[in-house]
Amino acid sequence: MTSAVADVARRSDVDEFARHVAAEFRTDAVHLLFNNAGTTGGHSIVRGAEANWDRTFDVVWGGVLNGTRAFFPLLEAAQRSQVVNIASINATWGCLGAQGPHTAYCTAKFAVRGFTEALIVDFRVNAPHVTAAVVLPGHVATPIARRALESAGSESGRISDEYVARTRQSYASRGRVVDSLSDDDVRTLIMERIERFEQSAPTSAAEAATAILQGVRDGEWRIVVGPDAHAIDEAVRANPTAAYSQEFTDALTAKGHFVALVEPR
Template sequence: MRDFAGKLAVVTGGGTGMGRELVRQLVAEGASVAMCDLFADAMAETTRLCEADGVTQGARITSHVVDVGDEAQVIRFAAEVARDHATDHIHLLFNNAGIGGGGSFVLDDRAEWDRVFQICWFGVYYSCRAFFPMLERAAEGHIVNTSSANGFWAALMPGVSQTAYSAAKFAVKGFTEGLVTDLRNYAPHIKASIVMPGGVGTPIGLNSRRVLSGEGMTEVTRRKLRQHLKAIGMPGGEDMDDAALEAAQQMLARRFEELAPTSAAQAATIILDGVKADRWRIIVGDDATRLDRRVRAEPERAYDPDFVAYAAD
């Protein structure tokens, strides 16, 4: 699929981050896009940005409020895409939606752990199931599943647990790699790619809290934020009230977006270039490339306390 003009793409998690930038760049290249997200306000901003960029004549953008961790909602989403775009087929499926949380299997609440796994893994699986008949009907199709550097290295940083997210992203990676052969055997006009980003500047932290806890602070979010502040060496977290904790979280989110080695827009460009080049394995960012190389070279060292410094060399 060398260009996207005239194609119909489905993008999950299109309200912010990489999903938003994928929508913007696809529309700029002349594709129509059906995006979903949990938050209508976020998708409205994505649409506004696309319109400000200039929507190519003939391209359409539709927004759908969907929880990808709920199979019935994903099935409804597929039906809405067929109805709103007056079609029985799509060309591109970007399974991008995801949240963080459930870091510790030992300490964290099971409901949070399961919610993270449900969105990050089953959201991909449900979407592939729901949209596969529409991909089969297209002359050519491409499934693009977002895993993570945490899909080949199950840690966020030394000493920090990352179990739910990593387990889900490993599952996405294995499933997509299995699809490469499965599609070649039985649906050769459809391709599959796995995306493994490193540090990308997105508001995943704030989005995750919004999904898991709503807009306000809960006792769980207070505890986890205080633990995080302590882990990164910020003193005084144990004495902060809700307003101070909120300000600290907003500051950390801004700092993450600003200091991440790859921007969301750059990540989207790398992904779309990878699809055009028919690459089944798309690593996003030099940090992810270095980490992947080190994990492959010395897997037994991958969880040693000094591994991150070693991988950065």
Template structure:
């Protein structure tokens, strides 16, 4: 698929981050977009940003409320899309929605763990299940499933448990690789790609709290304070000297740093992804840190979870540890 003009794209998690930037860049190329998110306000802002530039006549941008972990939401999204976009087919599917949280099998609740897993993995699976028939009806089509560097390296540091997100992203990567042959056998005009971003400047840290806890408040709960203390202790910080207010400030700084000081912006990530689709690449690494990690994990897999390995990655990538 060398260009996107006149095509119809579905984007999950279109309200913020890479989903928003994918929508903006696709619209700029003349592609119709249908996005879903749990936040109507965030999607409205994405749509406004898409419309800042004069749109080609007849181009359609539609927004749909959907929790991607719930199949009935997906079915409603599909039905609304078909009506509002006046189509029975789509050309592009970006299974992009994701959250963090639920990192520990010991500290986090089962509900928190499964919330993360069911969005990050279940959202991709249900997205493919729901929209595959519409992709097959198109003359050419491409699905893009967002995994992560945590789909081949299950860590964000020695002091942080990261099981739910990593398990989900490993599943997304394996599923997409298996789809390559499944599509070749049964729908050869439909292609697929797995996207593995490194540290991208998005609001996933703050957005994950909103989804997990159902709150807009920046104030950490008692459980979150306990988990933050454990994370900091694992990073070698003397938490006994820190008050709850200190922990709260560090948590806010962490979310800001993740967004503002990332080595790759969401806009740059979206361009890399779309260029990868045009080049028909099934494996799309996003960011210099992703390329470095991929190389190192492949070269020394037995060392990948040692403190020395992580420290060397931080030193070479400039990741902000918080």
């Protein structure tokens, strides 16, 4: 086992990591590549800060592109290899409910899914011993929301005034009145939401990893992970034109799916 600190949004960092892996294991071939780095932010292109949007897109989509490019020579050198890209069920449903814009993250995950599906044919024609699979997890118990808050809106463990202001603006855009709340009250709301996110996930990280590895072993190119992901996948396929309506969201939450994630009306 080896590890390294790298920014997946920077191609030079990922190239260096690929060289590190080859040197550490004294190999010129890699058989499995999992592109899994992620963050969240830039919820609205209308209200959100451009820097948050760009950072989310650069990590979530750029990290997958950089990882695939950096490691492809090692993958191509193997007798048989596979690229496994972790997208999200939000690569099929571009929101957190009818009132929940999640634009940068969803756009980036759609890109990951589209890229991976395109690679299936690209590899078949140009590198037939290499395959690709896309993973579509639902709500998994990870610290992604807390880590994103720490990187984008936290100062020495305290949620910044700027982040509080953006949260107020976000609530106001959805008709939620928070004028009577102090900044500390808003900070409490933010932390409570993050805690609900972490505690209400129907799938643990270990369960997700097990499902992903089993899908790879079974030769699946499209691996849906978690009961909520399966529910959304089936619902979007059954009625795609209704996917962004309030009724569609209500039907999902009525069955207990994404309750802690979907923005209330």
